[in-house]
Amino acid sequence: MTLTDGAFEWRLPDLHLRFEHGDRPVRLTRLSTGPDTPSALAPQEIVDVYTAGETGAGSTQAYVRSAVGSRLRYVDHTAGEAELLIRQLDAQTGLEVTSRFRSAGPGLQITQTVRNTSAAHIVLTAVTSAQFAVPLGDLDLLWGEGEWLGEGRWHQRPITEFLPDMNLDLHKHQAARGHFAVTSTGAWSSGTVLPTGVLAGADASVAWQIETTTGWHWEVSQRRDAVIVSVLGPTDLEHQFAERLAPGAEFTSVPAGLAAAEGGRDAAIGALTEYRRAIRHLRPVDAGLPVIYNDYMNTLMGDPSTEKLLPIIEAAADAGAEYFCIDAGWFAGKDEGWWCGTGEWREGEGRFTGGLISVIDAVHGTGMRAGLWLEPEVLGMNSPLAKTLPDDAFFRRFGERVIEGGKYQLDFRHPAVRAHLDDTVDRLIADYGVSFFKLDYNLNPGAGTEVDATAAGGGLLAHSRAYRDWLLAVQARHPGVLIESCSSGAMRMDYGMLSVAHLQSTSDQQDFRLYPTIAAAAPLSVLPEQAGNWAYPAESMSIEETAFAMVAGIMGRLYLSGFLDRLGGEQTGLVMEAIALHRDWRHRIAQSRPSWPLGLPAWDDEVVALVLDAGDRALLAVWSRGEAAEVALPQLRGRVLNQVYPVQLPRWTVRSDGGVPVVAVPEGPVARVFEVTPG
Known part of the structure; x- marks a missing residue:
């Protein structure tokens, strides 16, 4: 840390930050990856704060230039090896803001803690978790959409499409008022749009994410010399958020992640990938990265029974699965629906011959570990607990319990809710050996x-x-138990959740021909080793279609499903070969960085490609869903492609054009995986 009048620096091995203050709020004026590399950022105040009494210091639709934020003045800072705290005070309101910058890999995790030092109550309505600026230039903005069955639809467009040149120099006494905003509401944090963004330039790029399972908002706005990025959790305007701060009380914003890199889009996502690895709460059990079979997708679809499960269990073990998860329906009676009856989490009457324990014993008898599906945050209206839990254990609006789809939302702040779910988890682990x-x-x-x-x-x-x-x-109580975040496919694919979960289902999409875009785009949102891509072969598939369906699983975390016991011999061989390749590569995948040699995958692209680069070696997947074509991969110039899946099907022709690999892609649906090595 170096200190001069009105400025200080925080230097880490891979990050160099400079801040300036004086008679103005603290600004982050430099962020670079080394002492001799240019700053990826332009000077910008580090936080804006909004209250019920005061919003902006001037008219604007963007979360910049707030009244409280404009009055903040530097108090002090504390620097450590991995954390920097900067304290500012608004003398007029008595609001004190502590900005926390935590080093995580090549990135920063940023939060703001707002404390009321006055003698009066103050209602907080919004606070930027992170705020920074990128110099104007030839920039592309990346943002993504998501929905059930259609996750990970990304867009890359010039920033001028969102923030046009309005000749601000002519309007010398006016600042820009517009913005391009990406906002998620409710509790599906990735249900409509995705909590990650990128500003990509040719020489330097930045990526950010907001880490919460609740409502969030990020936006880009402009000033004369820069693009301003504001990243927020819930707000009053977008999410009906407010927090009353009594004297001495404080509120901490949801975390935001920021990563900068030399280079373009893929470099920024690579840095964000390493940042995500650094913020995870990892345990020894997470390191195994097991192949998990789940009986839901295109298989039992919530209607398990002993007779249906036993042959699948044997086939899954033979194929190379290491865990077997019994999905939804295990807790419902054999002849009753389960959707509105969730919440008791006891095995359904008459569903399993010999009881659920006999099926779990069959799983354990193959050497696999057993798993179960739960939906802990909801309670079916038909559950007896709906009558015995107190009203304050449920979400309520205007005095009424919130109901959606025949279910109540439980509130985990209530001790009765936590006690019920603690008892559920502890009992299932003790009685059934669930892992x-x-x-x-x-x-x-x-x-x-x-x-x-x-x-x-x-x-x-x-x-x-x-x-x-x-x-x-x-x-902490059960360190050997793995937890998957599903959330109706990938409706909660954020690092508020994924920093504490082992695995993320990337979709509920049942059409194997639509999955390549989802699988290829997943590493923009989630670590490759957490991206639970479904691989669900079916006996109705051709041999090429079977291989096509398995490739998505290879390129992430192979999440196996399907009636494996009904497959033909050649299909079974393709399944076993895919699992063996994935198991051989999974620990390298967990160190890889993703890239997209054909650009970001569009939903209807006929050819989709993803690279997972582990340094000395990489995996390249190419899916064809259209006419035969030749595709050049200039990103892989000078490297050699060797087909490693499937080895028993025809090899695709790969030629070199001036050192650039060119792949002859047949008519789809067909897919191949190549190992990429130096030339």
């Missing part, structure tokens, strides 16, 4: 709950934090 839980979440409760909250959005945020704490407590 894996698939935690689903199939409702979106709207703005939140008004119970013990200033506003509904604040109640939702408090619940989500309590739920995350509960997950950490479960893992």
Whole structure:
């Protein structure tokens, strides 16, 4: 740390930050990856704060130039090896803001803690978790959309399409007022749009993410010399959020991640990938990266029984699966629906011959470990607990319990809720030897709950934090148990959740021909080793279609499903070969960086490609869904491609054009995996 009048620096091995203050709020004026590399950022104030009494210092639609933020003045800072704290004070309101910058890999995790030092109550309505600026230039903005069955639809466009040149120099006394905003509401944090963005330039790029399972908002706005990025959790305007701060009380924003890199889009996503690895709560059991079979997708679809499961269990073990998860329906009676009856989490009457334990014993008898599906945050209206739990254990709006799809939303701030789910998890582990839980979440409760909250959005945020704490407590009690975040496919694919979960289902998409875009785009949002891509072969598939369906699983975390016991011999061989390749590569995948040699995959692209680069070697997947074509891969210039899956099917022709690999792609649906090595 160096200090001069009105400026200080924080230097880490791979990050160099410079801040300036004086008679103005603290600004981050430099962020670079080394002492001799140019800054990826332009000077910008590090935080804006909004209250019920004061919003902006001037008219604008963007979260910049807030009244409180413009009055903040430097108090002090504390620097450590991995953390920097900067304290500022608004003397008029008495609001004190502590900005926390935590080093995580090549990136920074940033939060803001707002404390009320005055004698009066103050209502906070928004605070930027992170705020920074990127110099104007030839920049592309990357942002993504998601929905059930259509996850990971990314866009890359010039920033001028969002922030046009309006000749601000002519309007010398006016600042720009517009913005391009990406906003998620409710409790599906990736249900419509994705909590990650990138500003990509030719020489330097930055990537960011917001780490919460609740509502969030990020936006880009402009000034004369830079693009401003504001990253926020829930806000009053977008999410009905407010937090009343009594004297001495404080509020901490949801975390935001920031990573900068020399180079373009893929370099920034690579840095964000390493940042994500650095913020995970890893345990020894996570290092195994096991292949998991789940009986739901295109298979039992929530209707398991002993007769259906036993042949699949044997086939999954023979194929190379290491865990076997019994999905939804295990807790419902044989002749009753289960959707509105969730919550008791006891085995369904008459569903399993010899009881559920006999099926679990069959799983364990093959050498696999057993898992079960749970939806801990919801309670079916038909459950007896709906009548015995107190009203404050549920989300409530205007005095009424929130209901969606015949289910109530539980509030994990309530001790009765946590006690019930603690008892459930502990009992299933003790009685059945469960080693894996698939935690689903199939409702979106709207703005939140008004119970013990200033506003509904604040109640939702408090619940989500309590739920995350509960997950950490479960893992502390049961360090050998793995937890998957499902959330109706990938409706909650954020690092508020994924920093504490082992695995993320990337979709509920059942059409294997639509999965390549989802699988190829997943590493923009989730680590490759957490990206649970379904591989669900079916006896109705051709040999080429079977291989096509398996490739998605190879290029992430292979999440196996399908009636494996019904496959033909050649199909079974392709399944076993894919699992063997994945198991051979999984620990290198867990160190890899993703890249996209044909550009970001569009939903209807006929050819989709993904590279997972582990340094000395890489995996390249190419899916064809259209006419035969030749595709050049200039990103892989000078490298050699060797087909490693499937080895028993025809090899695709690869030629070199001036050192650039050119792949002859047949008419689809067909797919191949290549190992990429130096030339």
